Amino acid sequence: MSRKKTAKGKGSSKSPKASPSSGRTGKGLTAAAAPSSGLVYPSRPSISNSGEFYDIAFKVMLVGDSGVGKTCLLVRFKDGAFLAGSFISTVGIDFRIWDTAGQERFRSVTHAYYRDAHALLLLYDVTNKASFDNIRAWLTEIHEYAQQDVVVMLLGNKADVTHDRVVKREEGEKLAKEFGVPFMETSAKSGLNVELAFTAVARELKHRTMKEPDEPKFQLQEYVDKEMRTAGCCRS
Numbered sequence: 001m002s003r004k005k006t007a008k009g010k011g012s013s014k015s016p017k018a019s020p021s022s023g024r025t026g027k028g029l030t031a032a033a034a035p036s037s038g039l040v041y042p043s044r045p046s047i048s049n050s051g052e053f054y055d056i057a058f059k060v061m062l063v064g065d066s067g068v069g070k071t072c073l074l075v076r077f078k079d080g081a082f083l084a085g086s087f088i089s090t091v092g093i094d095f096r097i098w099d100t101a102g103q104e105r106f107r108s109v110t111h112a113y114y115r116d117a118h119a120l121l122l123l124y125d126v127t128n129k130a131s132f133d134n135i136r137a138w139l140t141e142i143h144e145y146a147q148q149d150v151v152v153m154l155l156g157n158k159a160d161v162t163h164d165r166v167v168k169r170e171e172g173e174k175l176a177k178e179f180g181v182p183f184m185e186t187s188a189k190s191g192l193n194v195e196l197a198f199t200a201v202a203r204e205l206k207h208r209t210m211k212e213p214d215e216p217k218f219q220l221q222e223y224v225d226k227e228m229r230t231a232g233c234c235r236s
Protein backbone atom coordinates (compact mmCIF):
# COMPACT_ATOMS: atom_id res chain seq x y z
CA MET A 1 0.00 0.00 0.00
CA SER A 2 2.89 2.29 0.55
CA ARG A 3 5.11 3.63 -2.15
CA LYS A 4 8.69 3.30 -1.03
CA LYS A 5 10.94 6.32 -1.29
CA THR A 6 14.64 6.65 -1.14
CA ALA A 7 16.17 7.87 2.08
CA LYS A 8 16.72 11.25 0.43
CA GLY A 9 13.01 11.68 -0.33
CA LYS A 10 11.28 14.71 1.07
CA GLY A 11 7.69 13.50 1.05
CA SER A 12 5.00 13.82 -1.56
CA SER A 13 5.00 16.39 -4.28
CA LYS A 14 1.43 17.23 -3.26
CA SER A 15 0.88 19.74 -0.52
CA PRO A 16 2.13 18.15 2.66
CA LYS A 17 0.08 17.88 5.82
CA ALA A 18 1.64 17.26 9.16
CA SER A 19 0.98 13.82 10.52
CA PRO A 20 0.74 13.90 14.31
CA SER A 21 2.20 10.48 14.71
CA SER A 22 2.95 7.41 12.74
CA GLY A 23 3.95 3.86 13.39
CA ARG A 24 4.54 0.85 11.24
CA THR A 25 2.40 -2.22 11.49
CA GLY A 26 4.67 -4.17 9.17
CA LYS A 27 5.17 -5.34 5.60
CA GLY A 28 4.35 -2.08 3.90
CA LEU A 29 1.25 -1.26 5.88
CA THR A 30 1.84 1.93 7.75
CA ALA A 31 -0.52 2.91 10.51
CA ALA A 32 -0.69 6.61 11.20
CA ALA A 33 -2.94 9.19 12.69
CA ALA A 34 -4.35 10.57 9.49
CA PRO A 35 -6.41 13.57 8.40
CA SER A 36 -9.96 12.74 7.38
CA SER A 37 -9.23 13.47 3.70
CA GLY A 38 -8.14 9.87 3.47
CA LEU A 39 -4.56 10.42 2.49
CA VAL A 40 -1.55 11.14 4.60
CA TYR A 41 1.19 13.22 3.11
CA PRO A 42 3.57 13.49 5.99
CA SER A 43 5.72 16.58 6.27
CA ARG A 44 8.60 14.15 6.08
CA PRO A 45 8.39 10.59 4.81
CA SER A 46 7.37 7.94 7.32
CA ILE A 47 10.25 5.70 8.18
CA SER A 48 9.79 2.06 9.01
CA ASN A 49 11.79 -0.08 11.41
CA SER A 50 13.77 -1.45 8.50
CA GLY A 51 14.78 2.02 7.34
CA GLU A 52 12.43 2.14 4.34
CA PHE A 53 10.55 5.33 3.57
CA TYR A 54 6.91 5.63 2.58
CA ASP A 55 5.03 8.63 1.27
CA ILE A 56 1.52 7.32 1.69
CA ALA A 57 0.27 6.10 5.03
CA PHE A 58 -3.07 4.64 5.98
CA LYS A 59 -4.51 4.00 9.36
CA VAL A 60 -5.75 0.46 9.71
CA MET A 61 -7.37 -0.76 12.92
CA LEU A 62 -8.32 -4.15 14.28
CA VAL A 63 -11.65 -4.24 16.10
CA GLY A 64 -13.94 -6.88 17.58
CA ASP A 65 -14.84 -8.51 20.90
CA SER A 66 -12.23 -9.25 23.52
CA GLY A 67 -10.44 -12.53 22.89
CA VAL A 68 -11.25 -12.91 19.17
CA GLY A 69 -7.54 -12.73 18.33
CA LYS A 70 -6.86 -9.15 17.19
CA THR A 71 -3.48 -8.90 18.87
CA CYS A 72 -2.50 -12.37 17.72
CA LEU A 73 -3.50 -11.63 14.13
CA LEU A 74 -1.39 -8.53 14.06
CA VAL A 75 1.58 -10.22 15.69
CA ARG A 76 1.28 -13.03 13.14
CA PHE A 77 1.23 -10.53 10.28
CA LYS A 78 4.00 -8.39 11.65
CA ASP A 79 6.35 -10.96 13.15
CA GLY A 80 5.15 -14.25 11.66
CA ALA A 81 4.67 -15.62 15.17
CA PHE A 82 1.76 -16.91 17.22
CA LEU A 83 1.14 -15.85 20.80
CA ALA A 84 0.14 -19.18 22.28
CA GLY A 85 -0.83 -19.85 25.84
CA SER A 86 -1.89 -17.18 28.27
CA PHE A 87 -4.22 -14.53 26.97
CA ILE A 88 -3.05 -11.00 27.76
CA SER A 89 -5.96 -8.70 27.03
CA THR A 90 -5.10 -5.41 25.37
CA VAL A 91 -5.51 -2.38 27.63
CA GLY A 92 -6.90 0.62 25.76
CA ILE A 93 -4.99 1.07 22.53
CA ASP A 94 -1.66 -0.34 21.50
CA PHE A 95 -0.22 2.65 19.66
CA ARG A 96 2.54 0.64 18.08
CA ILE A 97 0.09 -1.33 16.01
CA TRP A 98 -3.31 0.33 16.27
CA ASP A 99 -4.61 -2.78 17.89
CA THR A 100 -7.74 -1.95 19.86
CA ALA A 101 -9.14 -3.46 23.03
CA GLY A 102 -12.31 -5.48 22.61
CA GLN A 103 -13.40 -5.08 26.21
CA GLU A 104 -16.51 -2.98 26.70
CA ARG A 105 -14.86 -0.79 29.35
CA PHE A 106 -12.40 0.57 26.78
CA ARG A 107 -15.03 1.27 24.14
CA SER A 108 -15.14 5.03 24.66
CA VAL A 109 -11.37 5.15 24.18
CA THR A 110 -11.41 3.15 20.97
CA HIS A 111 -14.30 5.17 19.49
CA ALA A 112 -12.04 8.18 19.35
CA TYR A 113 -9.71 6.33 17.02
CA TYR A 114 -12.34 5.29 14.48
CA ARG A 115 -12.82 8.75 13.09
CA ASP A 116 -9.60 8.92 11.08
CA ALA A 117 -9.24 5.22 10.32
CA HIS A 118 -9.06 4.32 6.64
CA ALA A 119 -9.73 0.63 7.16
CA LEU A 120 -11.11 -1.58 9.89
CA LEU A 121 -10.52 -5.29 10.15
CA LEU A 122 -13.54 -6.51 12.12
CA LEU A 123 -12.94 -9.86 13.78
CA TYR A 124 -15.10 -12.51 15.37
CA ASP A 125 -14.01 -15.87 16.73
CA VAL A 126 -15.46 -18.93 14.96
CA THR A 127 -15.46 -20.76 18.31
CA ASN A 128 -17.41 -18.02 20.08
CA LYS A 129 -21.00 -17.47 18.97
CA ALA A 130 -21.42 -14.29 21.04
CA SER A 131 -18.51 -12.66 19.22
CA PHE A 132 -20.27 -13.43 15.93
CA ASP A 133 -23.65 -12.20 17.16
CA ASN A 134 -21.99 -8.97 18.29
CA ILE A 135 -20.79 -8.20 14.76
CA ARG A 136 -24.07 -6.40 14.00
CA ALA A 137 -23.49 -4.14 16.99
CA TRP A 138 -19.89 -3.55 15.89
CA LEU A 139 -21.07 -2.58 12.41
CA THR A 140 -23.62 -0.17 13.92
CA GLU A 141 -20.85 1.35 15.99
CA ILE A 142 -18.57 1.63 12.97
CA HIS A 143 -21.37 3.31 11.05
CA GLU A 144 -21.74 5.81 13.87
CA TYR A 145 -18.10 6.62 14.59
CA ALA A 146 -16.03 5.87 11.47
CA GLN A 147 -15.73 7.75 8.18
CA GLN A 148 -18.47 6.90 5.72
CA ASP A 149 -16.02 5.50 3.16
CA VAL A 150 -13.98 3.46 5.62
CA VAL A 151 -12.93 0.07 4.22
CA VAL A 152 -14.35 -2.70 6.42
CA MET A 153 -13.41 -6.35 6.14
CA LEU A 154 -15.05 -9.06 8.24
CA LEU A 155 -12.74 -11.81 9.46
CA GLY A 156 -13.77 -15.09 11.09
CA ASN A 157 -10.65 -15.87 13.11
CA LYS A 158 -9.42 -19.12 14.76
CA ALA A 159 -10.35 -21.10 11.64
CA ASP A 160 -7.69 -23.66 12.64
CA VAL A 161 -9.97 -24.93 15.42
CA THR A 162 -12.20 -27.75 14.24
CA HIS A 163 -13.87 -29.43 17.22
CA ASP A 164 -14.92 -26.23 19.03
CA ARG A 165 -16.12 -24.38 15.96
CA VAL A 166 -19.63 -22.99 16.39
CA VAL A 167 -19.86 -20.53 13.49
CA LYS A 168 -19.82 -21.99 9.99
CA ARG A 169 -17.95 -20.22 7.21
CA GLU A 170 -21.24 -19.91 5.33
CA GLU A 171 -22.75 -17.96 8.21
CA GLY A 172 -19.89 -15.49 8.08
CA GLU A 173 -20.29 -15.17 4.32
CA LYS A 174 -24.03 -14.58 4.68
CA LEU A 175 -23.62 -11.86 7.28
CA ALA A 176 -20.90 -10.16 5.24
CA LYS A 177 -23.13 -10.21 2.15
CA GLU A 178 -25.98 -8.71 4.14
CA PHE A 179 -23.80 -5.77 5.11
CA GLY A 180 -21.95 -5.58 1.80
CA VAL A 181 -18.50 -6.11 3.27
CA PRO A 182 -15.79 -8.52 2.13
CA PHE A 183 -15.19 -11.61 4.23
CA MET A 184 -12.72 -14.36 4.84
CA GLU A 185 -11.72 -16.75 7.57
CA THR A 186 -8.30 -16.43 9.14
CA SER A 187 -6.10 -18.11 11.70
CA ALA A 188 -3.46 -16.27 13.64
CA LYS A 189 -2.28 -19.68 14.79
CA SER A 190 -1.71 -21.33 11.41
CA GLY A 191 -1.27 -18.09 9.47
CA LEU A 192 -4.22 -18.89 7.19
CA ASN A 193 -5.15 -15.83 5.09
CA VAL A 194 -3.44 -13.42 7.48
CA GLU A 195 -1.15 -11.86 4.88
CA LEU A 196 -4.01 -11.83 2.37
CA ALA A 197 -6.36 -9.95 4.73
CA PHE A 198 -3.88 -7.12 5.18
CA THR A 199 -2.68 -6.96 1.58
CA ALA A 200 -6.24 -7.00 0.20
CA VAL A 201 -7.15 -4.01 2.34
CA ALA A 202 -3.90 -2.32 1.38
CA ARG A 203 -4.63 -2.84 -2.32
CA GLU A 204 -8.12 -1.41 -1.94
CA LEU A 205 -6.79 1.69 -0.19
CA LYS A 206 -4.00 2.17 -2.70
CA HIS A 207 -6.36 1.72 -5.62
CA ARG A 208 -8.79 4.30 -4.24
CA THR A 209 -5.98 6.77 -3.87
CA MET A 210 -4.29 6.24 -7.21
CA LYS A 211 -7.23 5.38 -9.45
CA GLU A 212 -8.07 7.44 -12.52
CA PRO A 213 -11.68 8.75 -12.60
CA ASP A 214 -12.78 6.34 -15.34
CA GLU A 215 -10.97 3.34 -13.93
CA PRO A 216 -13.27 0.64 -12.50
CA LYS A 217 -13.40 0.14 -8.72
CA PHE A 218 -11.15 -2.43 -7.13
CA GLN A 219 -13.24 -5.49 -6.30
CA LEU A 220 -11.88 -6.54 -2.94
CA GLN A 221 -13.93 -9.72 -2.49
CA GLU A 222 -13.15 -10.84 -6.04
CA TYR A 223 -9.46 -10.26 -5.41
CA VAL A 224 -9.59 -12.26 -2.18
CA ASP A 225 -11.51 -15.13 -3.78
CA LYS A 226 -9.08 -15.25 -6.70
CA GLU A 227 -6.05 -15.22 -4.42
CA MET A 228 -7.51 -18.02 -2.29
CA ARG A 229 -8.28 -20.09 -5.39
CA THR A 230 -4.74 -19.58 -6.65
CA ALA A 231 -3.29 -20.58 -3.30
CA GLY A 232 -5.71 -23.52 -3.23
CA CYS A 233 -5.87 -23.05 0.47
CA CYS A 234 -9.18 -22.43 1.96
CA ARG A 235 -12.21 -23.13 -0.14
CA SER A 236 -13.71 -26.54 0.26
Ligand SMILES: Nc1nc2c(ncn2[C@@H]2O[C@H](COP(=O)(O)OP(=O)(O)OP(=O)(O)O)[C@@H](O)[C@H]2O)c(=O)[nH]1
Pocket residue numbers: 064065066067068069070071072073083084085086087088089090091100101102103157158159160161186187188189190
Ligand atom coordinates in the same frame (compact mmCIF):
# COMPACT_ATOMS: atom_id res chain seq x y z
N1 LIG B 1 -6.55 -21.50 18.08
C1 LIG B 1 -6.40 -20.20 17.93
N2 LIG B 1 -6.28 -19.39 19.01
C2 LIG B 1 -6.14 -18.07 18.79
C3 LIG B 1 -6.10 -17.49 17.49
N3 LIG B 1 -5.96 -16.17 17.61
C4 LIG B 1 -5.90 -15.91 18.92
N4 LIG B 1 -6.01 -17.04 19.65
C5 LIG B 1 -5.99 -17.15 21.12
O1 LIG B 1 -7.09 -16.37 21.61
C6 LIG B 1 -6.74 -15.68 22.78
C7 LIG B 1 -7.03 -14.19 22.62
O2 LIG B 1 -6.21 -13.63 21.63
P1 LIG B 1 -5.87 -12.06 21.59
O3 LIG B 1 -5.19 -11.80 20.29
O4 LIG B 1 -5.16 -11.62 22.82
O5 LIG B 1 -7.34 -11.43 21.60
P2 LIG B 1 -7.77 -9.88 21.43
O6 LIG B 1 -8.84 -9.83 20.41
O7 LIG B 1 -6.57 -9.06 21.16
O8 LIG B 1 -8.40 -9.54 22.85
P3 LIG B 1 -8.51 -8.07 23.58
O9 LIG B 1 -7.16 -7.48 23.56
O10 LIG B 1 -9.01 -8.35 24.95
O11 LIG B 1 -9.51 -7.28 22.79
C8 LIG B 1 -5.25 -16.03 23.06
O12 LIG B 1 -5.21 -17.05 24.04
C9 LIG B 1 -4.74 -16.54 21.74
O13 LIG B 1 -3.69 -17.48 21.87
C10 LIG B 1 -6.22 -18.38 16.37
O14 LIG B 1 -6.22 -18.00 15.18
N5 LIG B 1 -6.38 -19.72 16.64
Ligand SMILES: [Mg+2]
Pocket residue numbers: 070071072088089090099100101102
Ligand atom coordinates in the same frame (compact mmCIF):
# COMPACT_ATOMS: atom_id res chain seq x y z
MG1 LIG C 1 -5.63 -7.57 22.25
